[in-house]
């Protein structure tokens with residue numbers, strides 16, 4: 130009897146853990162991400178230091194790719210199908226400082242859309258490892 134109760138409790142606990150929400154679901158899915166990157170991309174394109182990099186890049190193109198990329202990185206059902214990070218950034222000679230300017234816009238947009246600081250940090254942590262594929266000086 131005792132063993133079967135323990136077994137049932139273990140079963141319930143494992144059921145709970147498999148239905149735990151991904152970060153993607155927790156923040157409100159693709160709509161939230163698309164709002165975040167809509168806002169971030171507009172601000173990035175207007176930035177006096179890094180805006181010039183994007184003069185030939187349609188806003189909706191970057192917004193869509195960033196949304197899909199981060200969706201995939203945080204456990205969503207999307208598949209990023211854009212260029213490899215190295216391919217799209219290598220020729221631009223982007224600096225460390227410029228990288229952090231962009232990341233701050235993403236962070237600011239998340240805050241303004243209403244994500245919690247914890248959710249922000251978890252998303253930024255998925256972007257940080259991409260730095261070496263973006264920065265070349």
Ligand code: HEM
Pocket residue numbers: 179182183186191194195198210211212213217218221223227228229231232256257259260263
């Ligand atoms: C974590 C940081 C970054 C991420 C996740 C990221 C992501 C992306 C993605 C998904 C694309 C679209 C690729 C495609 O067209 O298929 C892209 C393109 C681009 N990114 Fe980034 N990026 C980052 C940082 C930066 C920074 C710091 C700059 C410049 C200051 C930059 C400049 C560009 C430019 C100019 C393009 C267009 C490239 C082209 O079409 O020739 N990116 N980026």
